[in-house]
Amino acid sequence: MIDLNNIHSLSEFQRNTKQYIQQMEESEKPIVLTVNGAAQIVVQDAKAYQKLLERLEYAETVAALRQGIQEIEQGKGVPAKEALEGLRRKHGISR
Numbered sequence: 001m002i003d004l005n006n007i008h009s010l011s012e013f014q015r016n017t018k019q020y021i022q023q024m025e026e027s028e029k030p031i032v033l034t035v036n037g038a039a040q041i042v043v044q045d046a047k048a049y050q051k052l053l054e055r056l057e058y059a060e061t062v063a064a065l066r067q068g069i070q071e072i073e074q075g076k077g078v079p080a081k082e083a084l085e086g087l088r089r090k091h092g093i094s095r
Contacts, residue, residue, distance in 0.1 A: 007032040007039065
């Protein structure tokens with residue numbers, strides 16, 4: 001969630017870049033930059049961005065697993081042996 005106290009103008013950020021970078025590294029929270037008073041850019045340090053990507057990947061994996069389980073419960077699944085045999089035939093892979 002974006003901290004509404006952490007919104008600054010792009011001009012201010014440009015004047016005090018080192019200070020803002022240090023702040024982001026310490027807090028691991030993004031800064032919203034405004035242009036002409038409107039929010040335009042979100043800036044965050046690389047470590048926090050990597051953490052965000054990892055959390056997104058985890059959430060997407062959990063969602064995919066839940067969908068797969070739901071499909072199996074609805075009878076839409078195919079037994080693993082049958083699915084693997086179909087893939088072998090489709091791609092010309094011998095045993």
